[in-house]
Amino acid sequence: MSNATQLIHSIPTDPLTGSLAVPIYQTSTFVQESPGVNKGYDYARSGNPTRAALEKVIAQLEAGTTGIAFGSGLAAIDAVLKLLKAGDEIVAVDDIYGGAFRLFTHVYEKFGITVHYTDTTDATNVFNAITPKTKLIWIETPTNPTLKISDIKAIAKIAKAHACWLCVDNTFASPALQQPLLLGADIVIHSATKYLGGHSDLIAGLVVTKDEVLGAKIKFIQNASGAILSPFDSFLVIRGIETLHLRVQQHCSNAQAVAEFLATHPLVENVYYPGLTSHTNHNIAASQAKGFGGIVSFTLKNDTEAAAVAFVTNTQYFKLAESLGGVKSLLCHPAQMTHKSIPVEKRRSAGVTDSLIRLSVGLEDAADLINDLKHAFKAVATLESAIKQTTNI
Structure with a gap:
């Protein structure tokens, strides 16, 4: 079965009525035949x-045993962290999503869990960061927002050798491109708000486990904590998954064109996109994923917040907004938006510089998107000209 066919036919028809679309069961409770006897x-x-x-759909798509749907991506992350106890340690990717960093640092470290941040693009760094107290390795690949690539298979072997779990945030790739459980990971996380939902109209999180026992533990945590996804939002994610393979193909195609344009622009310092052969670990990305995704990040030669703001406030099709993965193109300035909660020096050392801009390349015509970026670069050039004139005066 091809990936596209699997995506479409993993979504069931309703056995009760034959409905082609999954019904929305908008109810808080269910009638029981007698105490403890019900229809499931x-x-x-x-x-x-x-x-x-x-x-069930997301478990199938990620080749796992258990799927659990949460009210947000962070709620999904929170449930996984609740597997740990005081004294345990986490080895986490240094270029971590700002919301995850905030949760790790300001909530769980308070409860006695230590987090060691490391550059996971080299699996040796992961090996060296592990201690006897390490219980969880946490990676994003590609990362948010500098698109770093980690070797899932190599890190999975390290995790297994040290009897700890490997959790992979697969949000940027989606199961249409990458299936970490097949590469040895134990847990996969998704912000289903992004590519799985695909239309910027919901907030949702998903966890998939390879092992049923581990899945049951997370399911217990969800029921005990209550961070569930609503029936209507569950329906919206299912609807989004139906077109995931087509959308992701176009996202990848457009992003490749945008990245190649940026790589030749005189005002650009660095371009981060795994589809460029110049990207660190490009070959690993090509070997473990079926495509390179729809996110492109870049820095300006004028590495200042002022230059970045001039750029992100002068586009027409790229809308300035948090989030990513929708049909409409978005852009953001991580230093002031998604990664604002990370201390400045730590943020910069992870590659999130003052001028770094993240693009979520949508489904518009690629030529139109590139022309939109050209217009924004004119605003940056105007700013630089004004600064030079002021300096000369």
């Missing part, structure tokens, strides 16, 4: 047929 559901926090359909 008793209370909607513990389980809902619409949510269960999504959980």
Whole structure:
């Protein structure tokens, strides 16, 4: 079965009515025949047929055993971290999503969990960062926002040798491009808000586990904590998954064109996109994924917030907004938006410089998007000219 066919036919028809679309079971509770005897559901926090359909779909797409749907990506991350206890340690990618950093640092370190941040693009760094207390290795690949690539298979071997879990945030790639569980990971995380939903109209998070016992533990945590995804939002994610393979193909094609344009622009210092052969670990990305994704980041030669702001406030098609992965192109300035919660020096050392700009390349015509970027570069050039004139005066 091809990937596209699997994506479409992993979504079931309704066995009760034959409905081609998964029904929305908008209910809080379920009638029981007698105490403890029911049709598989008793209370909607513990389980809902619409949510269960999504959980089964994402488990199939990620080649896992158990899927769990949450009210947000951070709620999904939080549930995984609750597997740990005081005294445990995490080895995490240094270029980590700002929301995850905030949760790790300001919540879980307070509870006695230590986090060691390291550059996971070299698996040796992961090996060297592990201690006898390490219970979890946390990577994003590609990372947010500098698109670093880590070797999932190599890191999975290290995790197994040290009896710790490997969790991969697969948001940027999606199962249409990459399946970390097949490469040895134990847990996959998604912000389903992004490519899985695909239309910038919902907030959702997903966890998939390779092992049923581990999945049951996270499912227990979800039920105990209550961070569930609503039936309607579950339906929206399912609907988004139906066109995931087509959307991701176009995202990748457009992003490649945008990255190649940026790589030749005189005002650009660095371009981060795994599809460029110049990208560190390009070959690893090509070997473990079926494409390079729809996110492109770059820095300006004028590495200042002022230059970045001039750029991000002068586009027409790229809308200045948080989030990514929707049909419409977005851009953001991580230093002031997604990664604002990370201390300045730590942010810069991870590659998130003052001028770094992240593009979520949408489904518009690639030529139109490139022309939009050309217009924004004119604003940066105007700013630089004004600064030079002021300096000369």
